[in-house]
Amino acid sequence: MSAREEVLSRIRTALGERRPDVVVPRDYRTADERPAEQLREVLVDRLEDYKASVLHCGPDEVGATVAAALDTGLGAGWDPASVVVAPGVPAGWRPEGATEDDARPAVELAAFAATLTGVAVAIAETGTLVLDGSPLSGRRAVSLLPDCLVCVVEAGQVVGSVPEALPRLDPNAPLTMISGPSATSDIELQRVEGVHGPRTLVVVLVS
Amino acid sequence: MTTAPERPAPTPLAPGAPRSGTTFLGLPTAPRGVGHLRGDRSFPDAARDALRDGQLRANLGHATSTIRAKRAKVVGEVPDWEELRQAGKALKQSTMARLDELLVQLEDQVTARGGTVHWARDADEANAIVTRLVQATGADEVVKVKSMATQEIGLNEALEAAGITAHETDLAELIVQLGDDAPSHILVPAIHKNRAEIREIFLRTMPQFQGPDADRDLPDEPRRLAMAARTHLRERFLRARVAISGANFAVAETGTLAVVESEGNGRMCLTLPQTLITVMGIEKLVPTWRDLEVFLQLLPRSSTGERMNPYTSTWAGVTPGDGPQEFHLVLLDNGRTAVLADEVGREALHCIRCSACLNVCPVYERTGGHSYGSVYPGPIGAVLSPQLTGVEDNASLPYASSLCGACYDACPVAIDIPSILVHLRAEHVEAQERTTPEAVAFRALSKAMSHPRLWRLTQRAAGLGRLLARGKPTLPPVLPPPVSGWTRSRDLPTPPRETFTQAWAREHGR
Numbered sequence: 001m002s003a004r005e006e007v008l009s010r011i012r013t014a015l016g017e018r019r020p021d022v023v024v025p026r027d028y029r030t031a032d033e034r035p036a037e038q039l040r041e042v043l044v045d046r047l048e049d050y051k052a053s054v055l056h057c058g059p060d061e062v063g064a065t066v067a068a069a070l071d072t073g074l075g076a077g078w079d080p081a082s083v084v085v086a087p088g089v090p091a092g093w094r095p096e097g098a099t100e101d102d103a104r105p106a107v108e109l110a111a112f113a114a115t116l117t118g119v120a121v122a123i124a125e126t127g128t129l130v131l132d133g134s135p136l137s138g139r140r141a142v143s144l145l146p147d148c149l150v151c152v153v154e155a156g157q158v159v160g161s162v163p164e165a166l167p168r169l170d171p172n173a174p175l176t177m178i179s180g181p182s183a184t185s186d187i188e189l190q191r192v193e194g195v196h197g198p199r200t201l202v203v204v205l206v207s
Numbered sequence: 208m209t210t211a212p213e214r215p216a217p218t219p220l221a222p223g224a225p226r227s228g229t230t231f232l233g234l235p236t237a238p239r240g241v242g243h244l245r246g247d248r249s250f251p252d253a254a255r256d257a258l259r260d261g262q263l264r265a266n267l268g269h270a271t272s273t274i275r276a277k278r279a280k281v282v283g284e285v286p287d288w289e290e291l292r293q294a295g296k297a298l299k300q301s302t303m304a305r306l307d308e309l310l311v312q313l314e315d316q317v318t319a320r321g322g323t324v325h326w327a328r329d330a331d332e333a334n335a336i337v338t339r340l341v342q343a344t345g346a347d348e349v350v351k352v353k354s355m356a357t358q359e360i361g362l363n364e365a366l367e368a369a370g371i372t373a374h375e376t377d378l379a380e381l382i383v384q385l386g387d388d389a390p391s392h393i394l395v396p397a398i399h400k401n402r403a404e405i406r407e408i409f410l411r412t413m414p415q416f417q418g419p420d421a422d423r424d425l426p427d428e429p430r431r432l433a434m435a436a437r438t439h440l441r442e443r444f445l446r447a448r449v450a451i452s453g454a455n456f457a458v459a460e461t462g463t464l465a466v467v468e469s470e471g472n473g474r475m476c477l478t479l480p481q482t483l484i485t486v487m488g489i490e491k492l493v494p495t496w497r498d499l500e501v502f503l504q505l506l507p508r509s510s511t512g513e514r515m516n517p518y519t520s521t522w523a524g525v526t527p528g529d530g531p532q533e534f535h536l537v538l539l540d541n542g543r544t545a546v547l548a549d550e551v552g553r554e555a556l557h558c559i560r561c562s563a564c565l566n567v568c569p570v571y572e573r574t575g576g577h578s579y580g581s582v583y584p585g586p587i588g589a590v591l592s593p594q595l596t597g598v599e600d601n602a603s604l605p606y607a608s609s610l611c612g613a614c615y616d617a618c619p620v621a622i623d624i625p626s627i628l629v630h631l632r633a634e635h636v637e638a639q640e641r642t643t644p645e646a647v648a649f650r651a652l653s654k655a656m657s658h659p660r661l662w663r664l665t666q667r668a669a670g671l672g673r674l675l676a677r678g679k680p681t682l683p684p685v686l687p688p689p690v691s692g693w694t695r696s697r698d699l700p701t702p703p704r705e706t707f708t709q710a711w712a713r714e715h716g717r
Contacts, residue, residue, distance in 0.1 A: 003326040007489065010234050010544035011307040014553075022301035028290040028501070046514060103528065106479055107445045126507075126515035139529040140478045140520075144471065163500040171461035171496040172320065172523040174530055177503075179515040182471040186379035186395050187402055187429040188266075189273040191511075195378065195433050196440065197471025197518060 032125065032160020039124040039158050040205065046127025050180030051193045052201040059155075059206055062093045066116060066150060069202040070095065073148035074113055082113040086142055088135025089116055093152055106141035114148035115198070122153045123165045126179060129153065129203070130165060133174040140174055149198040151178075154206045228597035229545070235329070236597040237542035242330040242361040243389075244542075244596050246580015249603040253578040266401045267575050271566045277512025278563060278617075285508065294501045295620040299557035302492050303547060309459040309492050310538065316462025320524020322534040329541045334365035337451065337484055340535055341371050344482050346449045350440075352466060352473045353377035354453025355393060355560055356486045356539055358582040359595075362451070373451070374443050376472035378436050385412040391576030391584060394510050394562040399575050402427040413439050433470075440472065450476035450531070454487040455559070456502060457536075460495045462523045464536070467506060469517045477520050483531035488539050490547075490556040502559060505619035509561035542595035551630045555591045557620045564614035564624060570607055579604060586614035590627040598635050605631035644689035669702045676701035 001009070032039065044054045053072050057065035070078055080097030087100055094116065101109070109115075120132035129151050131137035143149055159165050169175060182197030193199065228236045237244050246253060257263060282288055302309060314324040327333035341349055349366065351357065351373050363373045363384075375384040382397035383390050386408040390396030397405065406427040410416045415438055416423050425435060452473070456465040464485060466473045477483060493499065507516040525534050547553050565571045565585030576584030581592035581601065589608055593601035605628050608614075614624040636646070655665045676682050681698040684691065705713070 003328050003332060006328055007326050007538070007540045007544065008307050008310070010540065011310075011489075011547065013232050014234060014544045014548035015304065015306070019304045020300065022297055022304055024297040024301055025290070025293055028287040028294055028504075030500075050513075050517075110441075110445060123515075128515045133526060133529050140474065141530075144474050144478055162503050163497075166497060166500050171458060171463045171521070174526045175519075175521040176474065177515065177519040177521075179513070179517050181517065182469070183517045184378050184429075184433050184470045185274075185511050186377070186382070186397060186470075187405060187432055189270040189277075189395065189398070190429055191513075192430045192433055194430070195437055195470035195472070196376075196444070196475055 028163075029161060030163040032164065034160060036155070036158065039160050040207070042160075043122055043124040043127060043153075043158055044205065046124065047180070047201075047203055050127055050183070052127070052180050052203055054203045054205055056205050056207065062090075062152060062204060062206055063095075065204045066093055066152065067095055069150045069204050070114055070116075070148070073150060073200040073202050078113065084109060084112040084115050084142060084146060086115075086117040086136060086138025088138075089118060089152075093118075101138055101142045106139070106145070109141050109145040112146040114150060115142055115146045116150045116152070117143055118152050118154070119157060120175075121165050121168045122158045123160075123162055124158055125161045128162075128165075128177050128179045130169060131176045131178065132169060137176075140176055143176065143178070144197055147198055148200040148202070149178075149181075150202045150204065152204045152206065228599065232548045234545040234548050235542070236545045236600075237359075237595045238329050238331060239596075239600070241334070241365075242359055242541075243582045244359060244592050245600050246578075248580065250574075250578055250580070250607045251603060253580060254574040254607070257574045257578045262401070263399055263575055264573060266399055267572055269401075270395070270398050271572045274512055274566045278509060278566070281508045281512055281514055284514070285504070291501055291504055292619055292621045295505050295559075296557065296622075298493060298498050298501060299620055302494060303490070303553060303556060305494070306489065306492070306547070309494055310489060312459040313457055313462060313492060314538075316459070317524055317534075317536050320462050322462070322524040322536055325535060325537045327537055327539045327541070330360035330539075333360050333486060333537055333539050333541070334362055336537055337362060337486065338365055338369045338371070340482075340484055341366065341449055341451075342369065344449050344533075346371070346482075348372040348374065348443075348447070349449045349451050350374050350376050350443060350447040350476050350480065351380075352450065352452035352468070352476045353380045353396075354451070354486060355582060356453045356488050357451060358390060360486070360539065360541060362486065374440070374447075376440055376444070376476060377468075378433060378470060378472075381436055381440070382408060385409070389577060390582060392562060392565060393560050393583065393585070393587075394565075399577070402429060402432065405432055409435050409439075415439060440475075444472075444475040444479055447476070447480045449482045449484065450480040451484045451486065452476055454485050454491055455506065456499060457487060457492050458494075458496050458499065459492050463496065463521050464523070465499065465519060465521045467503075467516050467519050469511065471518060474518055474520055477522065478530050480531055482533040482535075484535045484537065486537045486539060488541075489543055506559055506561055509559075509563040509617070509619040542597075545597070546591070546594040549594065549630075552590065552594050552627055554622050555587065555594055555624075555627060557622050558587050558591065559620060561619055563617040563619065567613040567617045568608075569611060569613070570609060574607075579607065586624045586628075587618075587622070590622075590624055590631065593631055593635075598631055599638060602635050605635060644692075663708075666702075666706050670704075672699075672702045673704070
């Protein structure tokens, strides 16, 4: 008998003939009714609590605010060519002279100082940005290797809670849920920011 | 200084001893001689040594009280926590009830998306599969994401025997690996080490601090220690061709796998290498994509005490142009079906490895994880390890608890750990071939308690103990064996001048 057949047959033996018919009670909250403005405030509070920086702007000011975000992350005088952008990022958001990600080997992305991407959805209650591998979010390595990550969140992308975010996402896409900069609690259970992922996370929140 | 314990050696096999036990339905438990589910000493023996280690107790007390406070704060923020717990519990129950069907569904989905699914009856088979897969790539090293399943089966040792170096990349796993130590906690395997001890391990073992010109300036601040780990691993991530991970969840409906982490080492391993091999216990399934909405709320708040952990990665099979282009999923039994066969004990398979029960356990906080002898320590380990191995191989673990119930309250999927502990104690007692002095004593007590006259006589006889006490509230430990075994760690109270029934009779008449 193959291992597959044997494991499946063991499960059938273990469970026997009478299997319980379990009803899953979903009495938990599945929607956050708070107004959009309030959800944005919660998102900002949670992002900042986990040491991300947040910059606010109107729809026409994204480009300038991204530049300010890069000032925050890299210090003034950064080289635009050292910023890699996900291929689907609108032209108006990009710093002039930034490098668009192409099919280069992923490890070469480590040479860039910063990354600019959009997001698929943002979750207010947990301070989470979800990137979904689309052209706007970029492939996974692009938001991983450069040390500074700038993400633009648009107004309609903010939801209240985890149960509202999942239906907006494709389970077959490579998803990355990001809540603050890379961190660890492995030394005396004390949280410190900055291990292998980007040590700086700057969020541009468009209203 | 904490003395590093020997890594629990695989239990030596007596000639002719069976490699593995079976349950009453004939389902095999995890084999002996491979992996890390059995200690070489009983829990009380190992705990006695651990309790003498003042540094260990200080480190554990500090770390567990920090995490308890963080967890309490973020769980308190969630008004529907209890509803989420009940949903989590029911989801796991419904998964177990359809486990065969759901595993086949997962296999179909992963295969349809370009992955390859392998089935492993036990640790030996899983180790052989992974070794063969790594060898097929030609690589002689792998990077690893922290994974309890691969710790359980002793995968690193199996790879090493085949000439393949496994680099642990989680900070705590790295500390354990560099210190030639054994993990002592599910979430933070190096919880028993403090910052000064970690600094010493890094300075002694990391290549960047060796040699005459090395800059050995490393303060014991957690942030600087984390930076040292980043430097140490960066180049290894960039050159790695094969990664090995575990999985926190697998969605049967969509073939999606999920890894929940903090540092970004998981993302490095799941994204950069050409080949990804994921080893997953068969109980890690959830039926549908929607079900993650429950577990992604329960797990981070229960484990690191965060609203959400910094990084959660999900993937289904292979995505062209993004991440590993070869994906293998190894589904591991290794005693899990034997656990599933026990209608009371199977709830232990609902565990999502958050470690909240360790952090609230008064026994774990004092003895630490090494005393349990298994990679699964603490309350959940005390019910899971003996079931995976068969209770005879971890007979002392069901007793490693005061049954205070804090673990049940903290568990995000409401596993009734105290009831399983009691169930396993009963199973262990029933399995004894020879009568123990304890059994004789309790049989006698049972007889005395079922006859009123005999019981009154017994109580009167116990009153003689007052002579021994000489007015003190407890009896001196002068009783002969086997009673001395009982009183060595317990105080026997001095019997009262009169019993409750005597007092009642005196005041109210018969």
